[in-house]
Amino acid sequence: MTRRNLTLPLLLIIALVLSACGNEKFKADINYEIQPFEYTNQHNEKVSLDSLKGKPWLAMFIFTKCTTVCPPMTINMTDIQKSFKDKGLEDYNIVGFSVDPESDSPKVLKNHLKNYPVPDDSKWNLLTGYTQKEIESFAAKSFHAFVKKTDNTDQVTHQSTFFLVDQNGVVVKSYSGEIDVPFDTIAIDMETIIEDGK
Numbered sequence: 001m002t003r004r005n006l007t008l009p010l011l012l013i014i015a016l017v018l019s020a021c022g023n024e025k026f027k028a029d030i031n032y033e034i035q036p037f038e039y040t041n042q043h044n045e046k047v048s049l050d051s052l053k054g055k056p057w058l059a060m061f062i063f064t065k066c067t068t069v070c071p072p073m074t075i076n077m078t079d080i081q082k083s084f085k086d087k088g089l090e091d092y093n094i095v096g097f098s099v100d101p102e103s104d105s106p107k108v109l110k111n112h113l114k115n116y117p118v119p120d121d122s123k124w125n126l127l128t129g130y131t132q133k134e135i136e137s138f139a140a141k142s143f144h145a146f147v148k149k150t151d152n153t154d155q156v157t158h159q160s161t162f163f164l165v166d167q168n169g170v171v172v173k174s175y176s177g178e179i180d181v182p183f184d185t186i187a188i189d190m191e192t193i194i195e196d197g198k
Contacts, residue, residue: 026192028172034142034165039097040129042110047095047125049169056193057093058186059163060177061139061147062126063100064112069160073177074116077162081119083187091194095165096126099135099147099156104128143171164189167197 038048060077062070077094084092098104104112109126118124130138132149139147139158147158160178163171164186173189175182 024192026172026189026196028166028170030144030171030174032142032144032171034169034171035138037138039127040106041125041127042106042113044106047127052093052095052125052165053169054167055091055093056167056190056197057095057165058190059095059097059143059165059171060161061099061135061143061145061158062096063098063156063158064104064108065100065154067155069158069178072179073160073162076177076181076183078116078118080162080181080183080186081123083183084190085119087187087191089187089191089194091197092123092190094124096124097135097139098126098128099139099158100149100154101128101130101132101135103154162186164193166193 034049036049038046041047058077058080060073062073064070074096077096081094098109104126106128109128113121113124113126136147136149139145143161143163145159145161145163147156149156160176162175162177162181164173164175166172172193175186
């Protein structure tokens with residue numbers, strides 16, 4: 001085959017690869033429908049599933065008295081938000097559900113967030129305003145996540161997972177939130193799901 005005959009197939013392959021890159025669609029790994037809720041954030045504002053719809057969001061379960069996984073999870077979430085900022089992403093939210101609502105008042109949550117290098121705190125909603133039993137049930141039913149208050153201690157057992165929720169309030173992916181966090185994957189997933197929703 002001559003060099004001229006090789007050129008056309010090569011150009012066709014390059015064109016196919018470039019067109020495929022431009023048409024990447026978000027692919028969900030899971031499909032958990034979140035139960036309706038209306039809780040209170042760190043600014044003492046009501047936040048509901050309906051109010052969050054229209055934008056994708058990253059969710060996590062944390063609490064301010066946590067001595068193990070929560071501090072690194074929160075730091076990792078701020079790093080994720082930095083990568084969102086670097087990509088120029090705007091249409092998203094970050095939601096943290098307190099698993100210790102008895103201790104975590106809106107004021108406590110607001111002061112707690114000040115301890116972290118948050119790039120844009122307007123995207124963050126740290127939620128409380130429910131009972132311990134309610135958050136344990138909500139986590140299990142909506143996120144298939146384990147939350148359990150331990151007797152005779154101020155600690156709460158919970159998963160160190162980040163969850164990606166789409167614009168319709170459906171959990172579509174989960175990631176490690178503490179160790180081996182896939183920062184690049186999360187940023188790409190968020191960028192893709194935002195673009196798909198436009």
